Each structure stands twice: as C-alpha cells, then as structure tokens.
Amino acid sequence: MEEMMNKILNIFLTFILTAFFATSTFAATKVVWWMESSADTDPTVQEMMCDAFNAEQDEVELECVFKEDINDTIRPALLSGSGPDMFDTPGASYIKIYQDAGLVKSMQEYADQYGWQDKLLGWAYNSGVFDGELYSIPKNYETMIYFYNKTLFEENGWSTPNNLEEVESLAAKIKAKGMNVYAYGSAGWQPTHEHLVGNYFNTYAGPDNVYKALIGEKKWTDPEFVEAIELLRKHMVDEGYWSGDLETYYSLDWDDFNNEFATRGSAMLMIGTWGFNVTATNFGETSDDWDWNPLPILNSQAGNAPNYQLATGGTMSINAASKNADGAAKVIDWILSDKERALKVTGSLGYGAWLLPLKYTDADFDPNIDPRQKRFLTEFAEASDSGNYGYTTWTFYPNDPGVHIWKDMEVVWAGDITPLEFMEESQRLWDQARADDALVPVGKR
Amino acid sequence: MPKFLTSINAISWYFLFPVIFIHFFVVMFPSVLSLLLCLTDWNGFGRINYVGLENFQELFRDRVFKKAVKHNIIWTVMFLTIPVIVALIIAYLLTGIKRGQLFYRLVYFFPYILASIVNCLIWRYIFHPRHGLGGWFENQGIDFLAKSPFAMKETALYAVAWVDMWHFWGFLVIIYLTGMYQVDDSLYEAADIEGATKFQKFRYITLPMIRPIFVLSLIIIIIWSVPTFDYVYILTMGGPAYSSEVVANHLYSQAFQRMNVGYASTIGVMMFFYVGIIVGFFAILRRMGWEV
Incomplete structure (x- = not known):
C-alpha cells in the first residue's frame, strides 16, 4: 500500500x-x-x-x-x-x-x-x-495641407492659389459668392489654433528660419515671425477667412466644419492630413468632387517650392x-x-x-x-527627402512654449496684445526651456 | 486587557481610525506635499529643485492668474446673488402650492442631477451659431444670438456662469424649501391676523427663520466658487483670450499642459489659503454670537 x-x-x-x-x-x-x-x-x-x-x-x-x-x-x-x-x-x-x-x-x-x-x-x-x-x-x-471643392472651383473658373496675392484674390471671389474661404473651428479642441500658427510660420517666415529659431540661431521676435503672426491676425480677424468670423471659428467643432466644407459653406479646408478620411466620406454623400494641395507659399523667403511640415x-x-x-x-x-x-x-x-x-x-x-x-x-516622401519640409509646433516645441503658441494666440486675436508682444513671450519661454534642457530633438537640416 | 483600551472613548477612536487613516493618506499627505511642492520647480516627473519663493513672485507677476482671480470674484458675486434670489423666490412660491409640488421640485432639481457634460452640451447646442437659437433667428430674419456667447470675450464668463447657475439653483430651491417647511405655521397665522402682505411675511418671518440654512448656503457658494472648473473647462477652456479663465482652470493648465507642477501647487496653496480665510471669517462671526 x-x-x-x-x-x-x-x-x-x-x-x-x-x-x-x-x-x-x-x-x-x-x-x-x-x-x-x-x-x-x-x-x-x-x-x-x-x-x-x-x-x-x-x-x-x-x-x-x-x-x-x-x-x-x-x-x-x-x-x-x-x-x-x-x-x-x-x-x-x-x-x-x-x-x-x-x-x-x-x-x-x-x-x-x-x-x-x-x-x-x-x-x-x-x-x-x-x-x-x-x-x-x-x-x-501627418502634415498640413488644404482640401478644396474641385467641382466648385471648376464651376467658377477658380485656380488653386500658390502665393499670398493669389490667396487674397481668390478669397475675395469666394466671399463674393457668399461662402467662407476656409472651413475650420476650435470648439472641442482649443489647440487647433497652433495648426494655423505653424502654417503661417512655415509658409511666410519659411522653414529655414523656423529651423534656425528652433535650434536657437534666430530669435522668435525677428520680423519674419512677427509679420507672419500679423498676417494670420489680419486673415482671421479682419478678413474672417475661417468660417466667416473669429467667433464662429471658436464655435464650430470637427463635425460642424467638415460638414460646412462638404456642403459648400466653405470652398476650402486647411487641415492636417488626418482630414483625408472624413473629406472622402463627406464628399461621397454629395455630387461634388474634392482634391488637395500643399499650402501656398505666402512670402518669397519661404522658398519657391511647397513645403510639408513634419509632424x-x-x-x-x-x-x-x-x-x-x-x-x-x-x-x-x-x-x-x-x-x-x-x-x-x-x-x-x-x-x-x-x-x-x-x-x-x-x-x-x-x-x-x-x-x-x-x-x-509619394509627394510627401519626395519633398521631405529633398529637404523641402517645415516644422509643426506640436512635434518640435517643448511643452511651455507649445501651450503658449495656441493659448495666447487668442489674446492676439482679441487685440489685447500685439504680435510682437506675443512673440516676445514666446522667446522668453523658449529661453527658459533651453536653459532647463527641455528642448525636443530637431534633426539637422 | 487594560480598561482604557475598552473604554467608550477608546472604542469610538477604533471606529474613527479607518476614516482618519484614509483621510491622512488621501487628503492630508497630498496637501502637505503640495505645500512643499510650491517651493520647487518640479515638472511632475523628474528632478525636484528647491526654488524658494520664486513661484510666489512669479504668481504675482502672472497676468493670467490676476485675471483668473478677478473672474473668480465675479463668479462668486454672481452666484451669491442670482441663483440665491431666484431660488428664494421659487422656494417661497412653492410653499404655497399644495398639489403637484413634487413635480415642480423635480423640474427645478433635474438639472442638478445631470452630469455637467450633459448640461454643457445642451447649452452649447442652444447657443450654437448654426444649429441653435442663433440659426433659428437668422432664418426668421432676426439678427439675434448670431454669435455664441461662449465665443465672445465680452460674454464668455457670464454665459458659462449662466449654465452653471441654471444647474445649481435647483439645489438651493430644495434646501430653502426644507428650511421654509420648518417655520412654525402659527407665525404666519398671526401675521395674517395682523394683515401682513405676502412680501412682509417673507421679509419678517420666512427669511429670519431660515437664516441658519440661508447662511450655510452662502458659505457653500463662496467655498464652491473657489475650485470651480468643470463648466469652464468643457464650454470654453478659459477662452476666448482668457476671458473666462478661472483659478482652477489656470492651475490645471499649468500642471497638466505646461507641466509646471511646482507652480501649479503654488496656485493650489493660494486657493487653500483663500478658503481658509473664508472659513475663519465665518468662525469669527460665530464666536461673536452671530447665528451662522
């Protein structure tokens, strides 16, 4: 046993x-x-x-x-x-x-x-x-581009803009038709403003200058950056390019502005490439066709070829x-x-x-x-390989200057501070971040 | 077992111990830690460097903080007047309703039990320039509410406060109503015999008799106004251009967006002292014999 x-x-x-x-x-x-x-x-x-x-x-x-x-x-x-x-x-x-x-x-x-x-x-x-x-x-x-209503452009004989003059001339024609130039809004995601700031830095001041400022070889208070912010202020506040006026821009959320674009409320949509899916879906429910382009270059110092911001x-x-x-x-x-x-x-x-x-x-x-x-x-890969690229704020900015760039942009739009004061504060926060060794890597250009 | 361990006093401490234990680790310890953090430049993750009173000096230079404090004061004043007056009137009127009073109580209290996100979405939709009242008026050819009050810097703070007050005054109605029901009917009967009007009865009987509850509601409002956050965060995130920024919102932004946890703790400490002063003020009034 x-x-x-x-x-x-x-x-x-x-x-x-x-x-x-x-x-x-x-x-x-x-x-x-x-x-x-x-x-x-x-x-x-x-x-x-x-x-x-x-x-x-x-x-x-x-x-x-x-x-x-x-x-x-x-x-x-x-x-x-x-x-x-x-x-x-x-x-x-x-x-x-x-x-x-x-x-x-x-x-x-x-x-x-x-x-x-x-x-x-x-x-x-x-x-x-x-x-x-x-x-x-x-x-x-991702990168920032703009979508446009191709059918609408063809019907009206409009050409897609490549420079500031063409942007402003086209905007006047679009507004004359009772439409908004661009659909966009920040309700639900306040940092949306930084998309626009980044666009103007890269297409007005230019990626070379942005790069120099990122690595500390230039000041953010230099005229090209201040002018870029002033131009953005003019287009947003004085001209109402985005959804008609500043207050409406603040009130529209993702669904609102995408619907506005697909239903001819606006002729264009300046957004990141994450907008491809929703644009294709929304236009699929209409008889209109859409297409996209890289952002127009607003100033000669930003180069001649379109640049894609890295993000x-x-x-x-x-x-x-x-x-x-x-x-x-x-x-x-x-x-x-x-x-x-x-x-x-x-x-x-x-x-x-x-x-x-x-x-x-x-x-x-x-x-x-x-x-x-x-x-x-393919175009993005080619452009970024050949050095035609810019920089988004949400990828290359440290935290504190990164928050300032979208949070305080509203203060400029409200007229409480000037573009120069805005950029001075930006420079102060960059100096602080540099002193604290809080910068994020920027590959050599 | 020694007698003192089984005394009534000791037993009551045994029952209190779990609460004290939890309170110490969940409330006291983080509070003390926060007091210490305000003297550092901690970003929430890495090294903690002692910076002395630098954060306090920065706080007094911070234009957004000053703006936020001003907004909190405006917020408190609005909450001490509008919902209090509305709730007092409604509660008094409700005491005169014998049938269907429960229905009205439910109607007034309903927004209070809704989640803040639901209340905010309702009002955001109402004020939406395309789908809300503004759009409707536009279709009628009337230029009214064409722009959302949440999106205008002149009105954003008041619009957000309106939504919060709309959700809050039902709570006040219920507590005032409870107080009014405790008033002895014979006082009103005597006033009726003397020929007192409704207003006189309210002014000379109801208000003095509900004073303890009334004062308590004021203390609650003042204290709750300090950390107000959710309605501002959901509806405007403090914008446009900081026009609706309140102190708690600024604290959140510093701690979780800008990663300035040390500085955010300084703001928290200021809020703590402010509430301490208010509580102290009422404690002094009580000691002076005020019925508060």
Whole structure:
C-alpha cells in the first residue's frame, strides 16, 4: 500500500514539476501596450495589429489596452514604477520629460539589432533620438495641407492659389459668392489654433528660419515671425477667412466644419492630413468632387517650392520598468517590418491614423488606393527627402512654449496684445526651456 | 486587557481610525506635499529643485492668474446673488402650492442631477451659431444670438456662469424649501391676523427663520466658487483670450499642459489659503454670537 502511495506521489510530483517547467519555459511572454483610445479606430487596430500579431507567432502574447487621455493615465502608472510594457504618448515633447526622469527605456540596442533606422524615414527616426539614443518611434505622421471643392472651383473658373496675392484674390471671389474661404473651428479642441500658427510660420517666415529659431540661431521676435503672426491676425480677424468670423471659428467643432466644407459653406479646408478620411466620406454623400494641395507659399523667403511640415501624431515607447522589454521590441519590429501590412492597416483607417513613417515605394501601394491619397504619400516622401519640409509646433516645441503658441494666440486675436508682444513671450519661454534642457530633438537640416 | 483600551472613548477612536487613516493618506499627505511642492520647480516627473519663493513672485507677476482671480470674484458675486434670489423666490412660491409640488421640485432639481457634460452640451447646442437659437433667428430674419456667447470675450464668463447657475439653483430651491417647511405655521397665522402682505411675511418671518440654512448656503457658494472648473473647462477652456479663465482652470493648465507642477501647487496653496480665510471669517462671526 505504501509503495502504491509512493508511486502515486511520484507521478503527481513529476506531473506538477513538468507542468511548472513547461509553462515557465514555453509560455509566451506577455506584453501589455497602453494605446491612445479612439472609438473609430480601436476595433481595427485590435484586429489588424494586436490579434494579427498574436496569430502570427507564439513567442510573445500582446495585450492592447485602449486608454482615454493616455498622457494623464500613463503618468501616475510610470511614476509608481509599474505601468504597461509599452505605451503611447502624444508626442516627442512628452518623451523628453519621461527620458529625463528615467521612466522610458532606451531602444538603441533594439534599433541596432533590428535595423530600425533603415526602415524609418530619417526625420521620423531622429524625432525619437535624445542624447544619441532612440527612445520613441512615431506611430503616425501627418502634415498640413488644404482640401478644396474641385467641382466648385471648376464651376467658377477658380485656380488653386500658390502665393499670398493669389490667396487674397481668390478669397475675395469666394466671399463674393457668399461662402467662407476656409472651413475650420476650435470648439472641442482649443489647440487647433497652433495648426494655423505653424502654417503661417512655415509658409511666410519659411522653414529655414523656423529651423534656425528652433535650434536657437534666430530669435522668435525677428520680423519674419512677427509679420507672419500679423498676417494670420489680419486673415482671421479682419478678413474672417475661417468660417466667416473669429467667433464662429471658436464655435464650430470637427463635425460642424467638415460638414460646412462638404456642403459648400466653405470652398476650402486647411487641415492636417488626418482630414483625408472624413473629406472622402463627406464628399461621397454629395455630387461634388474634392482634391488637395500643399499650402501656398505666402512670402518669397519661404522658398519657391511647397513645403510639408513634419509632424508625428503619437509615439510608441518601452517602459523603463518593463520586465518584458525584449518582447516589446519584438512587437515594434513586427510592426515596422512589413510595409504592405502597415499600408493596409492605415488604409483601413482612411490614412488618418497608424500611418507609420516607413520608406514606402510605389510598389508597396495597393493598386486600389485613391490616387489623391497616393499622391500625398509619394509627394510627401519626395519633398521631405529633398529637404523641402517645415516644422509643426506640436512635434518640435517643448511643452511651455507649445501651450503658449495656441493659448495666447487668442489674446492676439482679441487685440489685447500685439504680435510682437506675443512673440516676445514666446522667446522668453523658449529661453527658459533651453536653459532647463527641455528642448525636443530637431534633426539637422 | 487594560480598561482604557475598552473604554467608550477608546472604542469610538477604533471606529474613527479607518476614516482618519484614509483621510491622512488621501487628503492630508497630498496637501502637505503640495505645500512643499510650491517651493520647487518640479515638472511632475523628474528632478525636484528647491526654488524658494520664486513661484510666489512669479504668481504675482502672472497676468493670467490676476485675471483668473478677478473672474473668480465675479463668479462668486454672481452666484451669491442670482441663483440665491431666484431660488428664494421659487422656494417661497412653492410653499404655497399644495398639489403637484413634487413635480415642480423635480423640474427645478433635474438639472442638478445631470452630469455637467450633459448640461454643457445642451447649452452649447442652444447657443450654437448654426444649429441653435442663433440659426433659428437668422432664418426668421432676426439678427439675434448670431454669435455664441461662449465665443465672445465680452460674454464668455457670464454665459458659462449662466449654465452653471441654471444647474445649481435647483439645489438651493430644495434646501430653502426644507428650511421654509420648518417655520412654525402659527407665525404666519398671526401675521395674517395682523394683515401682513405676502412680501412682509417673507421679509419678517420666512427669511429670519431660515437664516441658519440661508447662511450655510452662502458659505457653500463662496467655498464652491473657489475650485470651480468643470463648466469652464468643457464650454470654453478659459477662452476666448482668457476671458473666462478661472483659478482652477489656470492651475490645471499649468500642471497638466505646461507641466509646471511646482507652480501649479503654488496656485493650489493660494486657493487653500483663500478658503481658509473664508472659513475663519465665518468662525469669527460665530464666536461673536452671530447665528451662522
């Protein structure tokens, strides 16, 4: 009986030990990723990224957790030394703060191991390099363009504008028809103003001057920047280019201004490339056709060729406290390794999200892609490769000057301060950020 | 077991302990920490550098903070007058209604139980220049409310306060009504015999009799006006051009947008002192024998 009991015990222990070692040896490493939530895109991302990754391999199990206001959520999690293995941030300026605090892991060894620098567009890779090491990778890139109602333009014999004179002449014709020049509004997202400030800096003062100011070789109080702000003030307040007047611009939200554009309330829509999807959808419900163009150059010192402002819309990083950093790196490498899959994912999202800054070629595109969309992707790649690019405030500004640029723009529009006073305050905040070593990386131009 | 451990006094402390424990870690400790942070330049993540009173000096130079303080004062004055007067009148009128009073109470109280985001969306829609009243008037050929009052710097603060007051005065109606029901009917009967008018009864009987509740409501309003935030944040984010910026909104912007947590703590400390002064003021009045 005793022998029998011993046998049973042996079998039981062998089973337990085998099970234990088997699980610890062969179980997939679990990687948790907190992503910025968006009701429109979450199901697609879950299916085409997270589930697809898990289905393709069994080394790493990826769990995607979608969070509202990711920056407010991730901050206490990182500070407490816990949090997910991977996380999103709204942009590089946040990464700088995390890096200073030692909360984000350097991915340089993984970048070298997997060759990420060769896969990503140069400027996009550099935007995540701090003190010579890679800390973040953009999840999405975007730039500012303008859409226009092609049918309306053809009906009226209007040409798309290329310089300030043409912009102002066209605006007068559009207003004479009882329409607004551009549809836009800031209700629901006050930082919308910075899109316009960035546009005027890059198309009036020019990307070279913006670059010099970003790296401290020029002052933000120099005349070209002050004049750019004055021109924006004139177009917004005196001319009412955006949705008719300043107050209406403050009152319209995303749905309002997109509908206004699609229903001929406005002739053009100056917006980021995230507007492709909604423009295509809204115009699909009308008999009008649409197209897009790069922003017109408003001053000769901004160059002759159109420039595309560089912008990253969200980044991905690895938590310094993660015990599964290798697994997280494998997830990132899987995402960056297949351009066709990457284009398929972003195509499903209307190219408004998850447009990874990879080195796409013509061969990577689905033959059914909208030619207008394809034109953007190829032209942007060519322009940014040949140095015709500008800088968005939300990617290249540190926090404090970044908030000032949109929050205090309203004060200029209200007439409470002059453009020069506005830029003086901007310069003061830049000096402070430079002294605090809070600047975000700007690749050499 | 020693007797003092089982005394009534000790037992009451046992019951209080969990609350004190939680209060210490959730309220006291962060408050003290905030007091210390106001002397630093912490950005919420990394190194904490001691900067002495630099944040306080900056605060007194900060034009947005000064504007926000002024707006908080205007806000408090508006809340101490408009909803109080409206609620007093409605509560007094309601005491005269015998049938269907519950319905009216529900109607007045309903906005108070709605989430602030719902109230804000309702009013944003009402004042929307395209779909709201402005659009409707425009279709009738009348140029009225063509621009949203939330979008004009002259009216933004008052428009936001209006929405908050609309949601708040139902609460005041209920507490005033409760106070009025506790007034002895014989006082009104005596006044009737003397030939007192409705207004005289309200002025000389109702108001003095509900004074403790009335004063309490004023204290609540003053204290609650200091950290007012949600309606401003949802409707205008303090704009346009800081015309509706209040102190809590400025604090939020400094802490979570500009990442100046040390400076934001300084603003928080100023709010704390302000509330302390108000509470102290009422405590002194009570000591002087005022029924507050």
